[in-house]
Amino acid sequence: MLAEVLIIGAGPAGSACARVLALAGVDVLLVDQHPPGRDKICGDGLIPDAHKALARLGLLDAVMRRAQHVAHVGCIGPRGGRIDVPGSLAVLPRRELDALLLQAARDAGARFEQARFEAPLEQDGRIVGARLKHGDEIVEARAQWVVLATGAVPKALTAAGMCERHTPSGVALRGYVKAPQMVDRIKALEVVWDKSVRPGYGWIFPAPDGHFNIGVGVTDSHRDLGGKGRKKDVNLRAIFDAFVEKYAPAAELMRVGDMVGELKGAPLRCTLTGARWTRPGLLVTGEAAGSTYSFTGEGIGKAMETGMLAANAILAHADDTTARAAYEASLTALKPKFDLYERANRVNAHPWLADLLIWRAKKSPRLLARMSGVLNETSNPGNLVSLKGLSRLFIE
Ligand SMILES: Cc1cc2nc3c(=O)[nH]c(=O)nc-3n(C[C@H](O)[C@H](O)[C@H](O)COP(=O)(O)OP(=O)(O)OC[C@H]3O[C@@H](n4cnc5c(N)ncnc54)[C@H](O)[C@@H]3O)c2cc1C
Known part of the structure; x- marks a missing residue:
């Protein structure tokens, strides 16, 4: 060849x-x-950078004809607080x-x-x-x-x-559930932080034709705890079950929907x-x-x-x-x-930070606009990279 x-x-x-x-x-x-x-x-989620890349490849229209269109990332904190960050999204x-x-x-x-x-x-x-x-x-x-x-x-x-x-840097697990009756209930890319999924998060993403992609991801999954071969014991299936038990819409989705295929896990770098x-x-x-x-x-x-x-x-x-x-x-x-x-990974390790961020963003349209700017890659993250900038994101 x-x-x-x-x-x-x-x-x-x-x-x-x-x-x-x-x-x-x-x-x-x-x-x-x-x-x-x-x-x-x-998770099959296409965030704004994927939209831009697809547009540059001349393929955005073809993808969007088949994809589920989504308008927000729904960030949900351990205490149930929620903000919806607008963006060009799809599944x-x-x-x-x-x-x-x-x-x-x-x-x-x-x-x-x-x-x-x-x-x-x-x-x-x-x-x-x-x-x-x-x-x-x-x-x-x-x-x-x-x-x-x-x-x-x-x-x-x-x-x-x-x-x-x-x-790997982390591991994640996902499954597909068919639940047309939930289509009007879950419209955003829902990302859920909670102690039960720490250090990570759970998600429910609405896919085409009444399907949902549901999963959990854990960062820092293979950190060496010292000593030869001692690694953290990560049981993604147990974390998934804890997520479903904790987050009511996930429990409802699993109750009313039909699982399509199996839950499957994979590494991330x-x-x-x-x-x-x-x-x-x-x-x-x-x-x-x-x-x-x-x-x-x-x-x-x-x-x-x-x-x-x-x-x-x-x-x-x-x-x-x-x-x-x-x-x-x-x-x-x-x-x-x-x-x-x-x-920002520290939010996965300390889910209470999500509560704080959601609480601040609810009161500050400027903060929400800044988060949307980072998601959409229209605002330069440079000023958020410094510790000072990041703490402003939380404390402003
Ligand atoms: C559970 C989970 C959820 C995720 N959710 C999202 C999400 O919602 N949105 C998002 O943007 N990203 C998500 N990601 C990350 C995303 O899947 C990856 O970033 C993406 O697939 C990387 O693309 P890639 O082309 O680099 O690699 P891949 O998509 O992995 O493609 C690599 C290809 O290389 C082939 N290959 C490997 N080894 C060989 C070999 N030796 N010879 C020949 N071929 C080989 C494989 O068969 C494969 O087809 C998620 C990841 C996981 C694990």
């Missing part, structure tokens, strides 16, 4: 990267270990979203093969392709660039010599940490590079955005060193946004 660019992983990051490159006339081979139409365990199950993105990459001219990345091919210190498991065969695919967009499971990162941290971003001939993008936001666990938008950044670096620079430097600089420019979400 031969291509100008070999992209491993056909999630939002890989497909976005493939589409941009293929539209520019680059010969792209996109591979994934699963066939098109695979599922991805996710589309990943099976559909990712199939649409992959098809868009193929429509642009990228070739797709179902194959599993096993190891990079190296020549004179540069990656020049990959060894792939294609059916029962091991084949070599040669390329000028390899882009690793393999998501939160670190196996491929490790095989490529790019993994700096094997443990956040804050642009845990992996090297480049080595000669190779760029790491999407969640493999840690492109998911801490605090909220949202990552579809930034996966597409970083995938497009990788594509742009390859397109703009013929030389390996300058292309890698440009890509690293573009990721570094995103860091303040990720750092803000990392700092």
Whole structure:
């Protein structure tokens, strides 16, 4: 196999990267270990950065024709207080979203093969392709660039010599419930903080056709407690049950609705940490590079955005060193946004902060507007990143 660019992983990051490159006339081979139409365990929420990325890919209208439109993130505190933060939001199950993105990459001219990345091919210190498991065969695919967009499971990162941290930043679990009778009751992306889900949150997101995506996520799930191999004991199923018991709309949803499929869990890699971003001939993008936001666990938008950044670096620079430097600089420019979400993570650890924030925001339209600005990425989070700025968010 031969291509100008070999992209491993056909999630939002890989497909976005493939589409941009293929539209520019680059010969792209996109591979994934699963066939098109695979599922991805996710909350399926599309926040404003995802809308922007989809618009840049020319796919927003196609996605919004199928997605459930949503106008607010409903933030609910342990004492039941609630604020609704306005934003451009939507929900589309990943099976559909990712199939649409992959098809868009193929429509642009990228070739797709179902194959599993096993190891990079190296020549004179540069990656020049990959060894792939294609059916029962091991084949070599040669390329000028390899882009690793393999998501939160670190196996491929490790095989490529790019993994700096094997443990995830967090873990989350979700299920689908069909409950048309709840459609008028749950209209926002509901995010619920409570001691029962600490350090994390529970969610209910309204999906198309009377379905709901319900789940819980826990950050900092694999913090080493000291001593060899001692990790926190996180039982997501028990946390999910506690969330359902504690949050009345979740209890009602589970009572009146029909579960579709099983509850399933998956890891997250956040804050642009845990992996090297480049080595000669190779760029790491999407969640493999840690492109998911801490605090909220949202990552579809930034996966597409970083995938497009990788594509742009390859397109703009013929030389390996300058292309890698440009890509690293573009990721570094995103860091303040990720750092803000990392700092906000303290709300997950101390849910009473959510009560305080909700209480303040109810009294301060300016604070609510600022939160909406951060969600919509229309206001620069820079002034919120400092401790002073963050405390102003809580104390103003
Ligand atoms: C429970 C849960 C809820 C979430 N909720 C939300 C949400 O509501 N909104 C949001 O924006 N984000 C959410 N996220 C985060 C979001 O799912 C990720 O940020 C996003 O999927 C990252 O996209 P990606 O393209 O980088 O990786 P992925 O979507 O994981 O795609 C990686 C692809 O690489 C392929 N691959 C991996 N290894 C190999 C290999 N060796 N060879 C070939 N192919 C390989 C995989 O099969 C996969 O198709 C959630 C995550 C979890 C776990």
